[in-house]
Amino acid sequence: MVGRSRPRQGAADYAWLITGPMGLFSLACAAFFWVEDPHWYEDWLGGLLILGLNIVTQRAAFNIVVRRSTFEFSVTEVPLVLGLYYLSPVMMILAVTGGLLFTQVWSNFTPVKLWFNVAKAAASVCASLLVIVAFGGAHDAFAATHDAGPGTWGVLCAAIAVNQMVSLMGLAGVMSVVNGLRAGQDVIRASWSGLAIAATNAAAGLLFLVALEASPWSALLLVILVAALILVFRSYADFFRQHRTLADVYELTQAVQQESSDNALPDVLLGRVRALMRAEYATLWLAPQGRYPEVLLSAQVDNKGLLDVSPVPAEVRELVLKEHRPVAVGPRFGGTGQFAAQLRAARVKDVVLIPLRSGQATVGTLEVVNRLGDNRFFRDGDVQVLETVAAHVAVAVENSRLVDRLRYDAYHDRLTALPNRRRMIDALAESVQVRVEDEVVAVLLFDVDGQRNVNESMGHAAGDKLLAEVAERLRGIAGPGALVGRVGGDEFMVTLRTEGIEATVELATQMRERLRGPMAVGSLTLDVDTAVGVSVHPDHGSDPETLLQRAELAANAAKVLPYGVQPFHPALESRAVRRLGIAADLRCAIDNDQLEVYFQPKVTLADRHVLGLECLARWVHPAHGEVAPEDFVAVAEHTGQLARLTEVVLTAGLRHCRAWADAGRPLSIAVNLSARTLLDSRFPDLVQELLEQHRVEPCQVTFEISEPGMLNDIERVLPTLYRLRDLGVRLSVDDFGTGASSLGYLRQWPVHEVKIDDTFVQGMATDSGDLAIVRAIVSLAREFGLTVVAEGVESELTLELLEEMGCEIGQGYLFSRPLPVERLEAWLSAQTEPESTPTGEVRRLRAVI
Numbered sequence: 001m002v003g004r005s006r007p008r009q010g011a012a013d014y015a016w017l018i019t020g021p022m023g024l025f026s027l028a029c030a031a032f033f034w035v036e037d038p039h040w041y042e043d044w045l046g047g048l049l050i051l052g053l054n055i056v057t058q059r060a061a062f063n064i065v066v067r068r069s070t071f072e073f074s075v076t077e078v079p080l081v082l083g084l085y086y087l088s089p090v091m092m093i094l095a096v097t098g099g100l101l102f103t104q105v106w107s108n109f110t111p112v113k114l115w116f117n118v119a120k121a122a123a124s125v126c127a128s129l130l131v132i133v134a135f136g137g138a139h140d141a142f143a144a145t146h147d148a149g150p151g152t153w154g155v156l157c158a159a160i161a162v163n164q165m166v167s168l169m170g171l172a173g174v175m176s177v178v179n180g181l182r183a184g185q186d187v188i189r190a191s192w193s194g195l196a197i198a199a200t201n202a203a204a205g206l207l208f209l210v211a212l213e214a215s216p217w218s219a220l221l222l223v224i225l226v227a228a229l230i231l232v233f234r235s236y237a238d239f240f241r242q243h244r245t246l247a248d249v250y251e252l253t254q255a256v257q258q259e260s261s262d263n264a265l266p267d268v269l270l271g272r273v274r275a276l277m278r279a280e281y282a283t284l285w286l287a288p289q290g291r292y293p294e295v296l297l298s299a300q301v302d303n304k305g306l307l308d309v310s311p312v313p314a315e316v317r318e319l320v321l322k323e324h325r326p327v328a329v330g331p332r333f334g335g336t337g338q339f340a341a342q343l344r345a346a347r348v349k350d351v352v353l354i355p356l357r358s359g360q361a362t363v364g365t366l367e368v369v370n371r372l373g374d375n376r377f378f379r380d381g382d383v384q385v386l387e388t389v390a391a392h393v394a395v396a397v398e399n400s401r402l403v404d405r406l407r408y409d410a411y412h413d414r415l416t417a418l419p420n421r422r423r424m425i426d427a428l429a430e431s432v433q434v435r436v437e438d439e440v441v442a443v444l445l446f447d448v449d450g451q452r453n454v455n456e457s458m459g460h461a462a463g464d465k466l467l468a469e470v471a472e473r474l475r476g477i478a479g480p481g482a483l484v485g486r487v488g489g490d491e492f493m494v495t496l497r498t499e500g501i502e503a504t505v506e507l508a509t510q511m512r513e514r515l516r517g518p519m520a521v522g523s524l525t526l527d528v529d530t531a532v533g534v535s536v537h538p539d540h541g542s543d544p545e546t547l548l549q550r551a552e553l554a555a556n557a558a559k560v561l562p563y564g565v566q567p568f569h570p571a572l573e574s575r576a577v578r579r580l581g582i583a584a585d586l587r588c589a590i591d592n593d594q595l596e597v598y599f600q601p602k603v604t605l606a607d608r609h610v611l612g613l614e615c616l617a618r619w620v621h622p623a624h625g626e627v628a629p630e631d632f633v634a635v636a637e638h639t640g641q642l643a644r645l646t647e648v649v650l651t652a653g654l655r656h657c658r659a660w661a662d663a664g665r666p667l668s669i670a671v672n673l674s675a676r677t678l679l680d681s682r683f684p685d686l687v688q689e690l691l692e693q694h695r696v697e698p699c700q701v702t703f704e705i706s707e708p709g710m711l712n713d714i715e716r717v718l719p720t721l722y723r724l725r726d727l728g729v730r731l732s733v734d735d736f737g738t739g740a741s742s743l744g745y746l747r748q749w750p751v752h753e754v755k756i757d758d759t760f761v762q763g764m765a766t767d768s769g770d771l772a773i774v775r776a777i778v779s780l781a782r783e784f785g786l787t788v789v790a791e792g793v794e795s796e797l798t799l800e801l802l803e804e805m806g807c808e809i810g811q812g813y814l815f816s817r818p819l820p821v822e823r824l825e826a827w828l829s830a831q832t833e834p835e836s837t838p839t840g841e842v843r844r845l846r847a848v849i
Contacts, residue, residue: 026122054099081205612668698728758792
């Protein structure tokens with residue numbers, strides 16, 4: 001049922017929280033009664049009679065049906081009334097607990113339930129006896145001092161009421177600690193029918209008492225009367241149950257015929273079959289046949305949707321297919337005992353499998369597992385009912401095979417056979433509807449890097465092979481509780497339940513690492529990488545479309561990260577909306593020369609010479625105002641405009657470099673490059689052409705490449721780096737220290753300088769860890785003969801520390817912010833003065849900072 005509480009782990013330990021106190025209470029009461037009446041055993045004959053009556057009434061319990069509700073009817077209160085009146089307290093406790101213990105062992109109850117029921121019965125009868133003692137003392141039976149008049153009726157009714165309340169509270173308590181508070185509340189709300197039956201039985205018990213007091217021989221007439229009533233009620237209950245079963249079977253077959261043509265057969269069938277058979281599981285299994293895949297769908301009492309699992313061992317189904325006959329295993333059936341151990345391991349107490357026949361062939365089975373109730377089992381009549389249903393289902397299955405195949409195609413990707421976007425959205429919608437404490441529903445979106453390049457260079461057939469290989473590998477590394485699907489051209493989605501966002505990110509990182517590595521595509525072996533976006537329910541959205549959209553945003557952001565995994569956060573969404581709006585405007589801005597290039601000085605720390613400037617693109621949007629560089633650079637990268645943007649900045653830098661040289665102020669320039677630009681084999685030729693066009697020496701130009709960007713494609717960018725080095729330009733590793741393998745790769749790169757990331761530089765004055773990192777980078781670079789540039793110099797203390805450790809060049813707000821060329825000219829005139837050096841005239845800062 002929807003919302004039904006699930007048992008906690010270690011339910012037996014929780015149950016003893018109620019069983020233990022009730023047992024101790026019963027022992028204490030029994031000891032008290034024993035002390036008060038040490039000769040209690042003299043009532044042994046009466047005790048045996050009440051013991052026998054308890055066993056008979058408990059075994060003779062049956063169900064009666066009122067409208068659509070079923071009530072369990074027993075007359076256990078009759079011997080309880082008689083025992084409270086005639087027996088001494090200790091003997092009464094033994095008679096009640098002994099009778100219940102016998103029936104519980106006979107019915108094969110689990111130890112936890114057996115001892116709880118015995119303790120509950122003992123505590124309830126002890127509470128009743130305390131009421132009796134309050135009126136008659138504990139030395140003798142109540143009958144010794146009271147007659148069977150109205151006063152006695154009131155005392156016994158009060159004792160029965162207390163008995164029922166203690167029993168109800170015990171049951172509600174154990175349900176609360178095992179299944180949760182809601183389960184205990186449900187027990188109390190459903191108790192009215194049991195209390196009404198108990199009151200009726202108590203009245204019958206008092207009638208028995210009055211009759212026995214009038215004449216002991218009336219017991220014979222009462223036994224005959226009770227036996228006749230039980231037979232009548234049982235006959236009525238059986239007749240009504242048969243009538244209701246026929247009505248339910250008719251309704252079910254009508255529903256099967258109506259739904260067999262629109263592919264909703266499993267949803268309509270299995271829930272109704274489970275309810276009709278009062279089973280824990282109802283399963284439809286169809287064997288693979290030709291182009292039709294295997295189907296395994298189950299309705300389970302604790303789940304709203306259908307499951308793709310069943311506790312029935314495959315060997316039992318194979319017997320049905322082999323012998324083409326029903327197979328029933330359980331205490332009420334003989335034969336097929338070879339499966340007993342397997343079913344016991346799967347916690348299956350009884351199971352019925354009916355073959356679904358197509359002509360002479362068996363195409364599947366209709367199964368029910370575990371009749372609900374500890375002392376209830378499937379019987380031969382249930383097999384006949386299920387056979388009737390299976391006959392109609394077999395016809396419906398054959399009629400709906402084509403529709404099922406169409407539905408499968410509609411919900412699966414043809415290339416990879418994985419669930420497609422529609423199926424993943426539906427599955428995600430089902431998952432977010434079921435809230436599990438301390439768990440979230442996670443969405444992991446894997447974006448395959450480089451698939452477009454494979455299509456362009458090797459053809460779409462090779463690209464399809466790459467995607468199929470990624471799908472197979474991703475399906476292999478996903479856990480058993482995960483659902484893997486393809487939701488886009490090169491996008492794969494994994495959804496599963498995890499403990500939280502941190503656990504999800506850790507899992508995504510592990511899966512990405514396992515997914516990486518060489519993949520064979522035809523005769524070539526390619527290194528494939530992915531970017532992973534993460535979103536979780538309910539933190540990042542309440543509906544599946546929102547969760548998937550935000551996972552896609554996070555995956556786009558992860559493409560520029562060295563570790564390739566990015567959880568969603570709101571800033572990504574607002575930035576994505578803004579980027580979408582400026583994508584078209586950026587192209588116009590580049591074409592119409594609306595971008596501006598700012599310059600930030602780079603200063604030698606030893607003598608304060610301004611030796612060069614870093615060129616930085618800036619854009620003021622007419623509607624949005626100033627756009628952050630990381631935003632429009634990302635737009636350019638994803639819309640194919642990055643090459644034009646780089647050319648614009650480089651051209652502006654070279655033009656001003658030439659002008660400064662002509663004015664007698666030679667200054668070098670530095671331009672940032674993306675790793676994507678280095679993948680373009682034509683870029684070195686463009687650089688050479690622009691150098692010749694503006695008559696700038698190659699040594700006057702430095703290209704700064706982000707270390708994390710290079711690490712992602714190191715093997716592919718190295719040829720371009722060597723070509724640029726051979727041109728004579730300088731190469732710098734930007735953001736040094738933030739990559740994953742800085743020391744291991746530094747010796748392989750054809751670079752001239754390293755630029756320490758500003759996060760380390762800004763923190764070195766207050767953080768000993770950052771200071772140690774900067775000191776280590778400076779020492780390492782000097783060992784390799786590389787120039788060291790520190791960006792983010794903003795305080796005099798930082799400047800002094802850098803000078804002390806031997807850093808050569810600084811850049812930051814302490815010297816100057818990035819300036820447009822007009823303000824740069826003013827800054828050079830105001831803050832610097834010419835100084836002659838052996839290598840020519842340079843600009844030196846006027847004041848020592």
